Amino acid sequence: MKNMLEGIEEVLLMGPGPSCVPPEVYSALGRKTLGHLDPYFLRIMDELKGMLRAIMNTKNELTIPISGTGSAGMEASFVNLVEPGDRVLILINGVFGVRMREVASRLGANVDAIEFTWGTPVVPEVVGKRLKQETYRIVAVVHAETSTGVRNPVAEIGSLLKGSDTLYLVDTVTSLGGIEVRMDDWGIDALYSGTQKCLSCPPGLAPLSFSDKAMARLKGRRTKVPNWYLDLSLIASYWGKDRVYHHTAPVNMIYGLYQALLIILEEGLEKVFARHRQNHLLLVRGFDEMGLKMLVEEPYRLPMLNTVLCPGEVNELSLRRCLRSDYRIEIGGGLGPLAGKIWRVGLMGHTARKESVERLLSALRKLMG
Amino acid sequence: MKNMLEGIEEVLLMGPGPSCVPPEVYSALGRKTLGHLDPYFLRIMDELKGMLRAIMNTKNELTIPISGTGSAGMEASFVNLVEPGDRVLILINGVFGVRMREVASRLGANVDAIEFTWGTPVVPEVVGKRLKQETYRIVAVVHAETSTGVRNPVAEIGSLLKGSDTLYLVDTVTSLGGIEVRMDDWGIDALYSGTQKCLSCPPGLAPLSFSDKAMARLKGRRTKVPNWYLDLSLIASYWGKDRVYHHTAPVNMIYGLYQALLIILEEGLEKVFARHRQNHLLLVRGFDEMGLKMLVEEPYRLPMLNTVLCPGEVNELSLRRCLRSDYRIEIGGGLGPLAGKIWRVGLMGHTARKESVERLLSALRKLMG
Numbered sequence: 060m061k062n063m064l065e066g067i068e069e070v071l072l073m074g075p076g077p078s079c080v081p082p083e084v085y086s087a088l089g090r091k092t093l094g095h096l097d098p099y100f101l102r103i104m105d106e107l108k109g110m111l112r113a114i115m116n117t118k119n120e121l122t123i124p125i126s127g128t129g130s131a132g133m134e135a136s137f138v139n140l141v142e143p144g145d146r147v148l149i150l151i152n153g154v155f156g157v158r159m160r161e162v163a164s165r166l167g168a169n170v171d172a173i174e175f176t177w178g179t180p181v182v183p184e185v186v187g188k189r190l191k192q193e194t195y196r197i198v199a200v201v202h203a204e205t206s207t208g209v210r211n212p213v214a215e216i217g218s219l220l221k222g223s224d225t226l227y228l229v230d231t232v233t234s235l236g237g238i239e240v241r242m243d244d245w246g247i248d249a250l251y252s253g254t255q256k257c258l259s260c261p262p263g264l265a266p267l268s269f270s271d272k273a274m275a276r277l278k279g280r281r282t283k284v285p286n287w288y289l290d291l292s293l294i295a296s297y298w299g300k301d302r303v304y305h306h307t308a309p310v311n312m313i314y315g316l317y318q319a320l321l322i323i324l325e326e327g328l329e330k331v332f333a334r335h336r337q338n339h340l341l342l343v344r345g346f347d348e349m350g351l352k353m354l355v356e357e358p359y360r361l362p363m364l365n366t367v368l369c370p371g372e373v374n375e376l377s378l379r380r381c382l383r384s385d386y387r388i389e390i391g392g393g394l395g396p397l398a399g400k401i402w403r404v405g406l407m408g409h410t411a412r413k414e415s416v417e418r419l420l421s422a423l424r425k426l427m428g
Numbered sequence: 429m430k431n432m433l434e435g436i437e438e439v440l441l442m443g444p445g446p447s448c449v450p451p452e453v454y455s456a457l458g459r460k461t462l463g464h465l466d467p468y469f470l471r472i473m474d475e476l477k478g479m480l481r482a483i484m485n486t487k488n489e490l491t492i493p494i495s496g497t498g499s500a501g502m503e504a505s506f507v508n509l510v511e512p513g514d515r516v517l518i519l520i521n522g523v524f525g526v527r528m529r530e531v532a533s534r535l536g537a538n539v540d541a542i543e544f545t546w547g548t549p550v551v552p553e554v555v556g557k558r559l560k561q562e563t564y565r566i567v568a569v570v571h572a573e574t575s576t577g578v579r580n581p582v583a584e585i586g587s588l589l590k591g592s593d594t595l596y597l598v599d600t601v602t603s604l605g606g607i608e609v610r611m612d613d614w615g616i617d618a619l620y621s622g623t624q625k626c627l628s629c630p631p632g633l634a635p636l637s638f639s640d641k642a643m644a645r646l647k648g649r650r651t652k653v654p655n656w657y658l659d660l661s662l663i664a665s666y667w668g669k670d671r672v673y674h675h676t677a678p679v680n681m682i683y684g685l686y687q688a689l690l691i692i693l694e695e696g697l698e699k700v701f702a703r704h705r706q707n708h709l710l711l712v713r714g715f716d717e718m719g720l721k722m723l724v725e726e727p728y729r730l731p732m733l734n735t736v737l738c739p740g741e742v743n744e745l746s747l748r749r750c751l752r753s754d755y756r757i758e759i760g761g762g763l764g765p766l767a768g769k770i771w772r773v774g775l776m777g778h779t780a781r782k783e784s785v786e787r788l789l790s791a792l793r794k795l796m797g
Contacts, residue, residue: 062690063472064683069460076676077461085458088680091438092449092630094758103432126632127496127657130675134657162656255676261461263495263632263678286655287531288496288503304763306499307445307624309632311457312681314433321431389463394673 070383071410073419074391075205075364076233077255077262078407080319084260087318088311095308103317104298104308110320111266114235114328115250117242121274121291123298124264124316126309129232129253132265133162135289136228136249137199139269139277143167145196148189150181152211153204154394155230163199166285171195177396178207178366180359183215190219197226203234205256206394208355208366208403210238217246226273232256235266236323237335237363237407248273254312257335257363259408260319263312267291323408335362338411342404345420349427354401363411365404366397370427375399378426386422439752440779442788443760444574444733445602446624446631447776449688453629456687457680464677472686473667473677479689480635483604483697484619486611490643490660492667493633493685495678498601498622501634502531504658505597505618506568508638508646512536514565517558519550521580522573523763524599532568535654540564546765547576547735549728552584559588566595572603574625575763577724577735577772579607586615595642601625604635605692606704606732606776617642623681626704626732628777629688632681636660692777704731707780711773714789718796723770732780734773735766739796744768747795755791 072079093100111122125135137159141147147168149160152175163170173189175181181200190198198220202213213229220227226248231240237257242250248270255262269277269291277284277292284290288306296303323331339362343353346367354366369375375392379402382388391403406415441448462469480491494504506528510516516537518529521544532539542558544550550569559567567589571582582598589596595617600609605626611619617639624631638646638660646653646661653659657675665672692700708731712722715736723735738744744761748771751757760772775784 060690060693062687063468063475064456064459064687067459067462067468067683070462070466072461072463074463077463077679080461085460087433088457089454090433090436091454092441092446092624093436093439094441094443094446095631097439097752097758099432099436106432127500128675128678131496131657134655138655158656165652165654165656167654253676255461261678261680262464262676263681283534285534285536286503286507287527287534288500306497307622307631309497309630309681310446311630311684312632312678314436315680318431318433321429324429383466389466 068387071388071415071418073405073410073415074389075403075405076253076407078257078259078405079409080259080261081322081409083322084315084318088315090311090314092310095310096302096304100310101302103313107313107317107320108298110324111268113324114320115240115242115268116244117268119268119270121295122268123294124313125267125289126306127265128262129251129265131289132251132253132267133159133230135265135267135291136251137162137166138286138289139284139291140197140226140228140249140273141166141168142280142282144169146171146194147197147199148173148195150186150200151175152179152181152207152209153177153201154206155201155204159199159230178209178354180209181211181216183212183219186216187219195225197228199228201230202240203231203361203364205233205364206397208361208364209359210361214245221246226276233361233364236331238332242268254316254319257408258316258319258323260315263309264316335406335411338406338413338416339365341413342406342416345416349423363405363407365406366401367404368401373427375402381426382422388419388422437756440757440784440787442774442779442784443758444772444774445622445776447626447628447774448778449628449630450691450778452691453684453687456683459680459683461679464679465671465673469679470671472682476682476686476689477667479693480637482693483689484609484611484637485613486637488637488639490664491637492663493682494636494658495675496634497631498620498634500658501620501622501636502528502599504634504636504660505620506531506535507655507658508653508660509566509595509597509618509642510535510537511649511651513538515540515563516566516568517542517564519555519569520544521548521550521576521578522546522570523575524570524573528568528599547578547723549578550580550585552581552588555585556588564594566597568597570599571609572730572733574602574733575766577730577733578728579730583614590615595645602730602733605700607701611637623685623688626777627685627688627692629684632678633685704775704780707775707782707785708734710782711775711785714785718792732774732776734775735770736773737770742796744771750795751791757788757791
């Protein structure tokens, strides 16, 4: 049987994730596997927790990678904090807000949603008005809406919740490592992310952090978490001092994430954010010169996820296929109501380099010129 | 900051998993990441499904790796098939049977259990008697009990269920790739495994297969699966012809599993099983010569997971620590009622080699001589 892995070509990953992976991270994935209770591996786990805290700007003890992809982080956050009948408010302006509503509803939450037009941000004043009328156990929002390219005002929403009993749950799958995330300052109680976006590690883990307030809610549950695999009270015993076996940690993926975080912290968060911003501006200027229009108004644009309108005369799917086959570049299409109307161009982590922007713009000029 | 990954030493992994990983699998993990909807990656996924079917001896369409470790396979099997109040029978003779009871109970199942002494197998006659008295929606058992080293009579239990409406759920985490697993012939409806045992791939994925009968049960649910991340009807749309995005697949782990399966199929299943058996017999003979007694009676022993009684005069934990620090060999201790009383010696996949057995026996002779 032919080994298909030998035919894998390097593709410039400029879609909504996974992003390009630095060579050191590929090497890390292939380091020798250690046991999940090996003393040396336990030290690697401890350092990894410290690096995640630095990138999330949190002091939370429970700051760990969940053994699943970014969506497992969403599932873990809700399943540990929601009990049947709990009132939950989801702020929706894209696919991942819709997904939050679905996840919470399946767990028996009593879900309210405030919906905002896709491509525009959540408006804190609207949220504040609702919070004066109603009380919720959880308010949840996506920081960087990967489906639209919009940055939501996470800090402002957090300030509306300060001093209340409400838990604040934030999806930072696409933002973490690309723009500032200040978990403690912004009053976030449950935060999750994914490895395959601005952290530049292949998909497979979901960094997650719970505040003391979230841990207290978990400990005070009336019912057991209806998901043994993602029960954070059990997982915390493995990642904490007790080292109680729960499930076998994905050792080599943890090596990869360790290396990816080390690279980011060695470059320095400020420099990393500036690099994302500069390359975003370069890309937008290039689009502008080609007469392409951005979906999102300037103040709300994400640097790492650029949504651009596909001109009416262009077949958006054919162009993407051609980019992949002839130029070995991947970009994304639109989801839901934006399908067929936009392209999503990722500048995440290791992809956020001048060479990536120039290679894409050059290819687009040839294909659309 | 010092990069701890550079200090990782190769350890001979002879515990209850993870097992040793062949060099080709380490290389596969570091292949260039492709997008989770990339046309070439989709072809790799299709071939992977075919290889999983060959190792499981099934024709089931839904035969895929779940994006989580082995325990995520257990969670996925139960959460998709159990609805609140469903009568479930769990056959328990070790930690992983106990875990099944916990997982099913948290999902609202009405769980009965038949418990057998740890270290002895499930007795089909006892199960048959119960099945004449009671009707269950699901009967579940662990094929290879990793906590005790016992092989359960999965085929015999399956024959008791043939022709009934009951679904048969089997854990093959430790057995798959080390002893024969015949999913279709044995009437298994839901089967899951892990990558880090006899498949010799690092932990991180859970191969899983559902029969048509299990899929019909899933489609006929009165309630939505209370776990969006593991909803197999959604996951099947991604792994099937529709390719509907659900979550971002763990691309590089899938490369690793692809390579690991290819190695097994190229060696040939019969040869792989014989190699496990030969090295098991070599190990048992060595233990015998040292006066060490096996926990499990000969007919029920697993070749890949050998449980041996720790002599009263030996400190079992000190010996394990010494093996790790001075000989770079990992073996496992006992769990639950067997803690402190036994060692668990894995001969799984790439670990099942004469050199492993000889290196361990030589070290033990020095430490206990």
